[in-house]
Amino acid sequence: MSALLETRKLTRAFGGLVAVNAIDMHVGEGEIVGLIGPNGAGKTTLFNLLAGSMEPSAGTVHFAGGDCTGFPAHRMAQLGVARTFQITSLFPELPVGENVRVGTFRTKTSGWAGALLRTRAHAEQEREVSARVDEILAFVGMGGRRDLPAKALPYGDQRKLEIAIALAAEPRLLLLDEPAAGMNPDEGAKLVQMIRSIRDRGVTVLLVEHHMRVVMGVCDRVVVIGSGLKVAEGVPAKVANDPEVIRIYLGREKVHA
Amino acid sequence: MKGAPRIQALAAVAVLAVLPWLTGNAFLQHMMVLWAIYALLALSLNIIVGYLGELSFGHAAFFGIGAYTSALLAMQWGVPVWLGPFLAAVVAGAFGLVIGFVALRIVGPQFAILTLGFGAILHTVTNYWVDLTRGPMGISNIPPFSLGPIALDFTQARNMYYVALAFLVGGIYICHALMTSRRGRAFVAVRENPSLAASIGIDVFRTKLHGFVVATAISGAGGALYGHYLRVITPELMSLQYVAALIIMVIVGGKGTIVGPLIGALVYVSLLELLRAAGPLRLVVFAALLTACVIFLPGGLVSLWRRLRERRQAPEPSGAPA
Amino acid sequence: MEIVVFAQQVVNGLANGMGYVLIAVGLTLVFGVLRIVNFAHGEFYMLGAYFTYYVTSLAGIDYLGALVIATVAVAAIGVFANQFFFRPLRKEHEFTILLSSLGLALLMANGAEYLFGADPKYVNTRYADETVDIGPLVVTQQRLLVIAVALVMIAGTYWFIRFTRMGKMMQATAQNPEGAALTGINTGFVHAYTFAFACGLAALSGALVGPTAMLTHTVGDWAVLKGFIVVVMGGLGSITGALFGGVLLGIAESLGGGYISLGFKEAIGYAIIILVLLWRPQGLFSVGSGRR
Numbered sequence: 001m002s003a004l005l006e007t008r009k010l011t012r013a014f015g016g017l018v019a020v021n022a023i024d025m026h027v028g029e030g031e032i033v034g035l036i037g038p039n040g041a042g043k044t045t046l047f048n049l050l051a052g053s054m055e056p057s058a059g060t061v062h063f064a065g066g067d068c069t070g071f072p073a074h075r076m077a078q079l080g081v082a083r084t085f086q087i088t089s090l091f092p093e094l095p096v097g098e099n100v101r102v103g104t105f106r107t108k109t110s111g112w113a114g115a116l117l118r119t120r121a122h123a124e125q126e127r128e129v130s131a132r133v134d135e136i137l138a139f140v141g142m143g144g145r146r147d148l149p150a151k152a153l154p155y156g157d158q159r160k161l162e163i164a165i166a167l168a169a170e171p172r173l174l175l176l177d178e179p180a181a182g183m184n185p186d187e188g189a190k191l192v193q194m195i196r197s198i199r200d201r202g203v204t205v206l207l208v209e210h211h212m213r214v215v216m217g218v219c220d221r222v223v224v225i226g227s228g229l230k231v232a233e234g235v236p237a238k239v240a241n242d243p244e245v246i247r248i249y250l251g252r253e254k255v256h257a
Numbered sequence: 258m259k260g261a262p263r264i265q266a267l268a269a270v271a272v273l274a275v276l277p278w279l280t281g282n283a284f285l286q287h288m289m290v291l292w293a294i295y296a297l298l299a300l301s302l303n304i305i306v307g308y309l310g311e312l313s314f315g316h317a318a319f320f321g322i323g324a325y326t327s328a329l330l331a332m333q334w335g336v337p338v339w340l341g342p343f344l345a346a347v348v349a350g351a352f353g354l355v356i357g358f359v360a361l362r363i364v365g366p367q368f369a370i371l372t373l374g375f376g377a378i379l380h381t382v383t384n385y386w387v388d389l390t391r392g393p394m395g396i397s398n399i400p401p402f403s404l405g406p407i408a409l410d411f412t413q414a415r416n417m418y419y420v421a422l423a424f425l426v427g428g429i430y431i432c433h434a435l436m437t438s439r440r441g442r443a444f445v446a447v448r449e450n451p452s453l454a455a456s457i458g459i460d461v462f463r464t465k466l467h468g469f470v471v472a473t474a475i476s477g478a479g480g481a482l483y484g485h486y487l488r489v490i491t492p493e494l495m496s497l498q499y500v501a502a503l504i505i506m507v508i509v510g511g512k513g514t515i516v517g518p519l520i521g522a523l524v525y526v527s528l529l530e531l532l533r534a535a536g537p538l539r540l541v542v543f544a545a546l547l548t549a550c551v552i553f554l555p556g557g558l559v560s561l562w563r564r565l566r567e568r569r570q571a572p573e574p575s576g577a578p579a
Numbered sequence: 580m581e582i583v584v585f586a587q588q589v590v591n592g593l594a595n596g597m598g599y600v601l602i603a604v605g606l607t608l609v610f611g612v613l614r615i616v617n618f619a620h621g622e623f624y625m626l627g628a629y630f631t632y633y634v635t636s637l638a639g640i641d642y643l644g645a646l647v648i649a650t651v652a653v654a655a656i657g658v659f660a661n662q663f664f665f666r667p668l669r670k671e672h673e674f675t676i677l678l679s680s681l682g683l684a685l686l687m688a689n690g691a692e693y694l695f696g697a698d699p700k701y702v703n704t705r706y707a708d709e710t711v712d713i714g715p716l717v718v719t720q721q722r723l724l725v726i727a728v729a730l731v732m733i734a735g736t737y738w739f740i741r742f743t744r745m746g747k748m749m750q751a752t753a754q755n756p757e758g759a760a761l762t763g764i765n766t767g768f769v770h771a772y773t774f775a776f777a778c779g780l781a782a783l784s785g786a787l788v789g790p791t792a793m794l795t796h797t798v799g800d801w802a803v804l805k806g807f808i809v810v811v812m813g814g815l816g817s818i819t820g821a822l823f824g825g826v827l828l829g830i831a832e833s834l835g836g837g838y839i840s841l842g843f844k845e846a847i848g849y850a851i852i853i854l855v856l857l858w859r860p861q862g863l864f865s866v867g868s869g870r871r
Contacts (some may be wrong), residue, residue, distance in 0.1 A: 020295075051456070053452070053455075053456075060363065065298065072453075072455070073455040073456050074455040074458055074459055074460045075457075075463065077455065077456055077457050077458035078458045082456065083456050085452075085456075089451040089453045089456075090450070091445070091450050091451060091453065092449075093449060093453075094449065095443070098442075100366070101442060102442045102443075102454075102457065103573060104445045104447070104460030105442065105457055105458055105459055106457065108439055110438075110439060111438055111440040112434050112435045112439075112440040114435055114438065114440035115434035115438035115440075115441075115512070116430075116431065116434040116435075116438075125439070128438075140308070142348065150433065153539055154292070155306075156514055165453070165457065166456075166457070168457075169457045169458060170302070174554050241507070290834070311672065312674055312677055312678065329724065359853070359857060362857075363856060365674075365857060366616040366677050367614065367671055367674055369677060370616075370807050370852065370856075371852070371853060371856055372805065374804070374849040374852045374853050375849075375853065377804065377845075377849045378846055378849045378853075379851065381846045382846070385840070385841075420852045459763060461870070497800055501685055504678075508678060511699075536693070536761050537692040537693040537697065538689075539691055540685065540689035540692070541686060541689045541690050541693055541694075543685070543689075544682055544683075544685035544686040544689055544690075545682075545686060547678070547681070547682040547685065548664065548679060548682030548683065548686060551678045551679045551682055552664075552667055552668060552679060577727075
């Protein structure tokens with residue numbers, strides 16, 4: 001399986017503190033990979049490096065064979081990398097359907113010239129976009145909510161909407177930032193289902209997560225980060241029993257909520 | 258646009274077209290021309306303030322650039338007057354491109370200060386470059402609008418009104434097409450949540466620059482119309498007073514909508530006239546209106562009307578969620 | 580002789596520059612503690628000058644007394660301005676607050692035109708007429724007064740913020756508003772105090788510089804712009820930075836106006852602000868304390 005995303009000696013330092021230390025990792029096409037580690041280990045920094053919201057101090061990142069090191073967020077997105085945010089990030093004043101519609105930006109090309117001249121290509125594009133919005137909303141289970149303002153949604157639905165917006169961009173790789181945060185076990189199980197369905201759609205997934213039940217339940221492979229270094233890598237069951245992993249989580253329960 | 262809104266829009270245009278014939282009063286007709294031009298200018302500022310969500314304190318400079326460009330082209334180089342507004346739009350848009358390229362790297366209050374600075378520089382240059390602009394005396398005897406061979410007298414308010422109205426309708430159409438397009442979605446995304454917008458592939462800087470250039474170009478066209486109608490222009494067009502007036506029109510009318518700037522321009526032109534006797538007190542009234550809207554009615558008069566309409570549709574007590 | 584002319588320009592520029600510093604210190608305090616970019620700040624400068632004019636010409640009180648009265652009175656007005664134009668918008672987006680400050684600025688400037696008339700006023704004090712000879716230079720007492728008073732006020736402000744209880748509360752509120760409130764600091768009171776203090780400084784500047792120039796209701800517009808330029812140059816939160824920036828701007832303008840052209844004098848400030856903001860794109864108001 002070819003590597004969709006690959007980092008070589010990826011490093012990020014803040015002055016004297018090396019948050020991400022020469023990490024080599026990869027995500028294969030069609031995989032669901034989990035990125036875990038104790039608080040302060042550097043996973044969020046690594047995640048931000050991959051998403052393009054932070055520039056690396058050293059090392060490289062390759063996506064689909066092309067060098068994308070240091071690309072800013074919008075260029076990574078244009079390549080086909082979509083992400084969600086740790087703190088729910090939506091367009092709160094817009095209706096749910098519009099939120100998702102905005103997400104389709106990179107999938108189309110006709111701009112306002114088309115609207116101005118009322119070309120047929122533009123009308124068709126808008127039809128396709130509307131159809132896609134409905135399809136994605138149905139996929140995440142929010143079909144009836146299209147016209148509600150996003151800020152009126154309960155927390156769990158807002159998280160779903162975030163994923164819907166990311167999916168609307170038709171990414172090849174979806175980066176999920178703590179998708180299970182604030183969820184009870186029931187919601188967590190539903191999330192696992194959704195992530196599997198996302199993979200079935202042909203989207204590769206990389207997630208950062210603390211909820212071990214979700215990680216163990218859905219990931220093909222887990223990468224463990226500790227103090228900026230890659231500590232372990234492998235299938236969930238193996239990683240869970242790795243003495244090094246247990247050590248860096250010393251004192252912490254491995255499965256919470 | 259489909260169905261009811263489209264019919265409403267066409268009806269509105271029809272009413273506007275008939276307006277000058279409803280009165281023989283030349284002064285009222287003059288006010289209509291002013292309204293149409295100011296509405297176009299307010300519409301252009303609304304692109305920056307309402308659609309992009311940035312506050313530009315230098316917008317009057319582009320209005321002035323358009324006025325001077327069109328006047329000078331007609332008077333120094335014999336360019337046909339009807340071409341003036343279009344060329345003025347190009348020149349103003351070019352200035353907008355340069356200034357926007359530089360200024361939009363920083364957003365928020367810093368952008369406001371930066372545009373204030375750029376506007377002030379342009380004002381100063383216009384004031385002092387006497388060879389080109391005739392300095393503080395300004396340019397007078399600007400040729401009136403003309404359609405070349407078609408012998409219509411555009412010094413008459415009624416005729417000029419149709420020219421201004423045509424440009425206004427054009428501007429409205431442009432804004433509407435812009436905001437219902439993919440590009441318009443990008444504008445809204447960049448305004449509402451820039452980091453989310455970037456994460457779905459929108460280049461925030463280029464999007465803002467795009468909107469900024471369109472806005473400055475349209476205001477340049479408005480400036481040209483202003484010059485050919487009032488026949489006199491001075492560097493004062495680029496002053497803070499005009500900037501404040503445009504901001505007031507957009508905010509009081511309702512930012513982020515098409516109708517808002519139109520209403521704002523109407524309020525401004527009407528009050529300017531109705532309160533003429535009050536002298537500088539007029540400006541105090543405008544300032545009070547602006548502040549009242551900012552604090553109590555952020556969506557402007559348009560939102561007030563919308564609120565009233567909602568209340569009429571749902572006559573329950575205010576326990577119902579908005 | 581050339582050197583004398585040069586030195587004369589420098590001294591004049593220094594006096595203007597000190598006026599700018601006072602304005603800038605107020606601006607930077609208000610942003611630091613209240614997180615407000617106050618476009619109306621220059622209007623308090625304008626009010627200070629007008630109050631001084633009316634107190635000296637109508638009430639016949641001497642200039643120095645008028646200075647004090649004007650400063651205190653405008654500071655009091657500042658308390659009300661903060662209460663009505665900024666406090667209700669505390670939780671709003673900075674865009675809204677900026678607009679509110681624009682509304683306040685317009686209200687004050689146009690209100691001044693209405694109340695005081697559009698004709699220019701001249702504040703007459705004996706200091707403006709009498710001069711002091713410093714070697715070959717001839718300096719009006721007024722200019723010396725501006726420099727002296729401004730230096731005292733700036734040093735006093737610096738000392739106040741560093742060493743007094745209120746000053747430390749201001750620092751705390753500036754660095755971490757929520758944390759400050761949690762430790763029992765009444766941030767609302769600190770805000771009002773800071774705002775009034777800043778307005779007082781601006782008014783003092785207007786009262787001091789007023790007699791050196793013609794006074795109209797529009798002086799507030801350029802006063803606030805000068806203030807922003809100096810804050811940009813000197814760095815946010817830095818009183819010493821404001822000192823250097825203001826003096827530099829004043830002297831640069833004076834020399835530019837004298838040796839190049841009047842237009843240059845006006846434009847140089849704007850050009851500086853554009854260049855500095857470009858070079859430091861994190862902007863005028865980047866908070867150095869590394870939040871978020």
